[in-house]
Structure formats: C-alpha cells, structure tokens
Amino acid sequence: MAGSSKEMEKVLLRTADGGSFVVSRCVAAAMVAISCEVEAGEGEREGGILVPNVTRPVLAKILRFLHIHVEMAPSLYPITLERFDKEFLNVSVDFLYHILLAAYHLKIVSLRDLVCQKVADMMKGKSIDEIRTTFNIPNEYTAEEMAKITKKYPWIFDQQLDDEKGISVEKDKNIENEGTSKGKHKRTADELGSVEKDNHIENKKGTNREEEIHVESKEGASTGKDKQIEDKEEREGARRRRHSE
Amino acid sequence: MAKRKGWVAPSNSPINSLDDGCLMHIFSFLSPIPDRYNTALVCHRWCFLACHPRLWLRVERPIKGVAEPGVFLNLEAAISAARPGDTILIAAGGNHVACNIQIKKPLCLIGGGELPDETVLTCSRGSDSALEFLSTCKIANLTIRAELGCCLLHRSGRLTIEGCVLQCEENPLDYLSFPIVSTATAYPSLKKGQQDEHGLTVARTRIEGGAKAVSTNGTLALQHVRAIYSRTSIFFWFEVGVVVDK
Numbered sequence: 001m002a003g004s005s006k007e008m009e010k011v012l013l014r015t016a017d018g019g020s021f022v023v024s025r026c027v028a029a030a031m032v033a034i035s036c037e038v039e040a041g042e043g044e045r046e047g048g049i050l051v052p053n054v055t056r057p058v059l060a061k062i063l064r065f066l067h068i069h070v071e072m073a074p075s076l077y078p079i080t081l082e083r084f085d086k087e088f089l090n091v092s093v094d095f096l097y098h099i100l101l102a103a104y105h106l107k108i109v110s111l112r113d114l115v116c117q118k119v120a121d122m123m124k125g126k127s128i129d130e131i132r133t134t135f136n137i138p139n140e141y142t143a144e145e146m147a148k149i150t151k152k153y154p155w156i157f158d159q160q161l162d163d164e165k166g167i168s169v170e171k172d173k174n175i176e177n178e179g180t181s182k183g184k185h186k187r188t189a190d191e192l193g194s195v196e197k198d199n200h201i202e203n204k205k206g207t208n209r210e211e212e213i214h215v216e217s218k219e220g221a222s223t224g225k226d227k228q229i230e231d232k233e234e235r236e237g238a239r240r241r242r243h244s245e
Numbered sequence: 246m247a248k249r250k251g252w253v254a255p256s257n258s259p260i261n262s263l264d265d266g267c268l269m270h271i272f273s274f275l276s277p278i279p280d281r282y283n284t285a286l287v288c289h290r291w292c293f294l295a296c297h298p299r300l301w302l303r304v305e306r307p308i309k310g311v312a313e314p315g316v317f318l319n320l321e322a323a324i325s326a327a328r329p330g331d332t333i334l335i336a337a338g339g340n341h342v343a344c345n346i347q348i349k350k351p352l353c354l355i356g357g358g359e360l361p362d363e364t365v366l367t368c369s370r371g372s373d374s375a376l377e378f379l380s381t382c383k384i385a386n387l388t389i390r391a392e393l394g395c396c397l398l399h400r401s402g403r404l405t406i407e408g409c410v411l412q413c414e415e416n417p418l419d420y421l422s423f424p425i426v427s428t429a430t431a432y433p434s435l436k437k438g439q440q441d442e443h444g445l446t447v448a449r450t451r452i453e454g455g456a457k458a459v460s461t462n463g464t465l466a467l468q469h470v471r472a473i474y475s476r477t478s479i480f481f482w483f484e485v486g487v488v489v490d491k
Contacts, residue, residue, distance in 0.1 A: 094259050104267050112270070119260075120274035128286045136258045140288050149286065153296075154405055155351035155381045156282045156330045 011038060012048025013063075019056030020048065027066045032107035054102045058095075062102055064088075065111055089118050261290065269294050277330030278351065298334065302327055305336030305357075320354075320366070321346055329380075335387065337363035343389070344372035349379045351402070356386035361410045361451075365390060374398035374426070384409060393418060395460075399427040399445050399485075406447045413454035423460040424452045427485050430463040444486035451478045461485055 011028045013021045028049070029035045037049050051059060068076070068084055089096065096115060103111040123131055132139060141149075150157035260268075272295050275281040285295040303316045304323045317323040320343055323333045329350040335341060337358030343366040354376075356364030368375035368391040375389050381402035388410040389396040396411040397404070411424035429443040444465060452458045458481065459467055471482040 097259055097263055100267055101263060104264075104270070116267075116271045116274050119271045120280075123271075123275060123284055124280050126280075126283065128283050131284060131287050135260045135287075137261070137288050137291075138258075141286065146286055149292065153282065153353075154403055155353055155383050156278055 009044070011042075011044060013059070014048045014050050015054055015056050015059050016050070016052070017055050019059060021059065021063055023063055023067070024071065027063065027070050030066045030070050030108060031062075032109075033105060051106070053105050055098070058098045058102050061088075061091075061095075061099060062106070062108065062111065066108070069110060085114060089115065265294060269297060269299055273300055276328050278328070282330060298332075301332040301334045301355075303334045303336065303357075304341065306339065324348060324352065327352055335364050335366070341366045342369070343375040344368050345374060345377065347377045347379065348382055351380045351382060353383045353385070354387065355384075356388070356409075358386065361386045361388050361408055364388060368392065368394065368396065370394075378402060378404050383407065388412065389424075390414065391422060391424070392416070394422055395426045395455075396424045397426070399425065399429055401429050401443050403443065404445045406445070406450050408449045410451045411453070415454055420456045422455045423457060424455050425459045425485075426462065427459060427465055428462045429465055429485075444484060446484050448482050449480050450482075452481055453478070459483070459485060 009025045010022050011025055013023060013028060013034075025038060028038045031051070034049055034051060042049050054062070065088060069081070073081065091099070096118065100112065100115040100119070103115060122134060126134065131137075263271075268291070272281050272284060272291075275284065281295050281300075285292045301315075302323050304318070304320050305316060306318065307313055307316050317326065320333070320335065320341055324346060327333060327350070329352070332353040332355060334355050334357050337356065341364070358364050364386065365388045366375055368389065370392040372391075372394055374395045374397065375391055376384075376396070377398040377400060379400045379402065381404070383405040384397075385405075385407040386409065390412045392414050393416065396413065397406070406425075413422040413424055425445065425447075427445055429445075443463075445459075461467060465485045465487060467483060467485050469482070469484045473480045
C-alpha cells in the first residue's frame with residue numbers, strides 16, 4: 001500500500017494544452033523524467049509541474065495506468081492487472097503510438113515495455129509484405145537492393161536446401177519460436193526472382209539444421225585428383241610463407 | 246524531421262512518427278530470425294534501426310560494475326544467451342578466452358577494435374579449437390590465437406571470415422595445428438544452380454603459423470586462392486567449397 005503520508009500528498013500536473021491533474025505523489029514520481037521535480041516539491045506549488053511533450057488525453061490515460069499499477073497494485077490479483085493491461089491497450093493504433101512516445105520520454109519503463117511488446121506482436125510472424133500492409137509503409141526497395149542486403153547478412157538470410165519457400169503465410173509454424181528458432185529465413189519469390197518450389201524439399205521441413213545427416217557424396221576419382229592439386233597449392237603457399245618470414 | 250529519401254508523411258504510416266529510440270526498442274522485442282530481419286527489409290529507416298549496433302550483444306566488462314542487459318563478461322555467456330541471428334560485439338583489449346566453444350546457431354561475431362589485432366581470442370593448449378561452427382556464421386575483425394589445435398573448426402554451414410587474423414603459435418608440434426579445419430561435406434544439391442550450403446569464405450585475413458592454412462577433412466576443396474604480400478604479413482582470400490566442374 002502506498003502507506004506513508006508523504007506519498008499520499010497530492011501534486012498538480014499540467015500539460016501544455018491546458019490539462020491539469022491532481023494525483024498522489026507516488027504516481028507522479030513513477031514518471032521518472034519528472035521525479036526530480038516531484039521530489040523537490042514543485043508539485044505543491046501554485047503552477048504545479050508542467051509535464052513536457054504530452055497532451056491531455058494521453059496524460060489522462062497514462063495516469064490511469066499508473067494509478068492502477070502504483071497505487072492499487074498491492075491490493076489486486078496479478079490476473080486483474082493483466083486484464084486491465086489488455087483492456088488498457090485496446091485503443092486505436094495512433095493513440096497507442098502517442099502513449100508509447102509519452103511513456104518513452106517520461107521514462108515509465110513498465111508502460112513503455114508493455115506498449116512495445118504490443119507493437120512487436122503486431123510485427124511478429126508476418127512476412128515483409130504483410131508488415132508493409134499493416135503499417136502502411138510503401139516499398140522503397142528494388143529487387144537488387146534487397147538482394148544486396150540479404151547478401152550482406154548471410155548468417156541470417158542464408159537460403160537453406162530444405163527451405164525454398166518465399167516469405168509467405170504458409171510459414172512452417174515450427175520455426176516461429178524464439179529460443180528454438182532454427183535460423184531459417186524465407187524470401188518472397190517476387191522480391192528476389194523466381195524460385196522454383198520443389199516438392200521434394202518439403203519433406204525435409206522442420207529438420208534441425210545441426211542434425212542434418214550429411215549425405216556421403218560419392219567421390220569420383222576426379223574429385224580426389226583435384227584435392228591433391230589443391231593440397232599441393234597449399235603446401236607451396238606454406239613454403240612461400242615460411243620463406244618470407 | 247529532415248526529409249529523407251522515402252520519407253512518408255506520418256499520417257500515411259503513423260508508426261514512422263515514432264522516434265528512433267522508440268522503434269529500436271520495439272525491434273529489441275523481436276527475435277532476430279525471422280522477425281527483426283523481416284522488418285529490416287521493409288524500408289530504409291527500419292533497416293538502419295533493426296541492424297543498429299545498439300541491438301547487438303556485447304562482451305565487455307560493464308563500466309558501472311552493474312549488470313546491464315545485453316552485456317556479458319565472456320564470450321561463452323554471450324553465445325548461449327544469443328538468439329539465432331544476433332550479432333555479438335567483442336570489446337577490444339582485455340583477455341578473451343575461447344576454448345572449444347560450439348556455435349550451433351547463426352551468429353555474427355565482430356571485434357570491437359579498429360584493427361583485428363586489438364581483439365584477441367586465445368585458445369589454450371588442450372582444446373581442439375577456439376570456435377567450432379555448426380551453422381552459417383560470420384566473424385570479422387578478430388584475432389584468434391591457438392596454442393595447439395586449430396583456431397576455427399568448420400563443421401557445417403557457410404562460414405565467412407573477414408578481416409581477421411588467425412595465428413597458430415610456433416611450437417615443436419605445430420605440424421599438428423591448422424588455423425582452419427573444415428570437416429564439412431557437401432551433399433548433392435537437389436536443384437540446379439543452387440548455392441552451396443556448406444563452405445568457407447575467407448577475405449582479407451592473415452593466417453600465420455600452422456602446418457598449412459586450411460585442412461579440409463571433408464569433401465570440400467580449397468579454391469580461388471589469392472594472396473597479397475605486404476611488408477609485415479600476408480593477406481589471404483580463398484574459398485572452401487564444392488569443386489565446380491569445369
């Protein structure tokens with residue numbers, strides 16, 4: 001319980017667009033960005049504390065969140081808090097971004113992380129095109145630019161023998177888990193040129209990369225010979241190195 | 246906000262009205278593969294933010310002595326905590342020990358100094374290798390020093406080594422050490438003209454010591470070797486992969 005009488009003291013918060021709120025001190029102090037001013041007792045002054053970069057509806061929403069999480073939390077079940085959080089974030093996407101910006105700049109860690117998680121969930125499991133549609137972002141990349149980027153990060157975009165599909169909705173659900181992600185990444189056929197889908201490959205879906213059984217290649221005599229030549233080159237290279245040292 | 250190429254008015258894509266810090270924080274909630282790198286391909290701004298060093302894991306001694314998220318004291322801890330697709334930045338200076346570290350997920354290891362010589366991973370006598378790769382990875386700007394045994398053991402996947410220094414120390418048994426050992430085998434590609442899954446690409450790397458630079462115990466072969474002799478050292482470029490039939 002917000003027990004001590006000091007914490008229950010009221011402070012006045014104002015916004016740039018004329019809103020004013022009277023809240024208890026502990027709630028105001030939860031906004032780390034203004035906590036110094038709260039500690040200094042500015043809130044009890046005539047003008048109160050001007051909370052920067054936030055409008056009245058956004059601050060109202062934030063104060064409601066803080067009221068529940070700071071003042072009421074000790075007397076509520078965790079599940080009630082969860083339900084509240086879910087309800088709380090049931091707002092328009094635009095408003096959500098305003099809340100996020102305010103929480104980020106006021107340094108309210110719990111609210112910031114909550115909203116970030118929600119936005120991240122909107123991005124999870126989607127293909128590139130789906131993300132663009134959800135967030136209404138136009139495609140700025142040409143196919144070559146995308147190929148360039150994927151080439152720059154081979155350990156992420158490496159195309160797997162057993163996984164030829166482009167990024168699509170029919171993604172293998174096995175892959176989506178974070179900790180067990182097997183590093184498979186898909187590219188849309190449109191974005192990087194046509195990629196033939198091989199039915200043969202689909203049988204290998206979900207194979208753990210590390211456990212792949214290496215098919216023993218039948219080395220012909222020619223491969224053996226090439227290897228000898230390469231080894232020879234290497235020996236000469238080593239000899240050259242030793243001479244130069 | 247200054248106008249950038251491809252900048253769209255916030256009313257069209259409101260998420261772009263969030264500032265960089267907010268967006269980066271959102272991306273930190275996504276796992277690198279596949280989600281975060283999906284977002285990197287959405288637009289230029291997201292690409293810049295999703296691949297930003299601030300989202301990398303770091304191996305360094307924490308400055309304030311307090312544990313920060315994403316900062317680890319040693320390489321092994323960072324590798325076990327990393328998610329597939331993460332990049333680990335290893336701080337320059339200090340003494341990093343790497344003995345038989347198995348890397349089974351796709352990662353990128355980068356040295357934090359200006360030159361590869363500033364970030365040294367040492368593998369002591371008694372270990373087979375400093376780093377063992379079972380997945381497609383990349384290492385850049387690092388020095389790996391092995392006292393006996395090999396620096397890098399490549400088992401599978403595509404390994405890219407860029408701008409590194411691999412050293413096997415001189416000792417009476419150095420005919421037993423190789424800076425790079427590749428035991429990867431190629432298996433017949435199911436599709437024509439497909440890129441090989443297993444292989445090694447080395448670029449601008451100094452290799453010193455050892456019996457020979459690469460030992461290929463699998464079916465892959467050394468090819469496209471290029472060497473530049475500078476005043477103090479030799480830089481190599483080569484690939485280990487499936488021999489292309491001429």
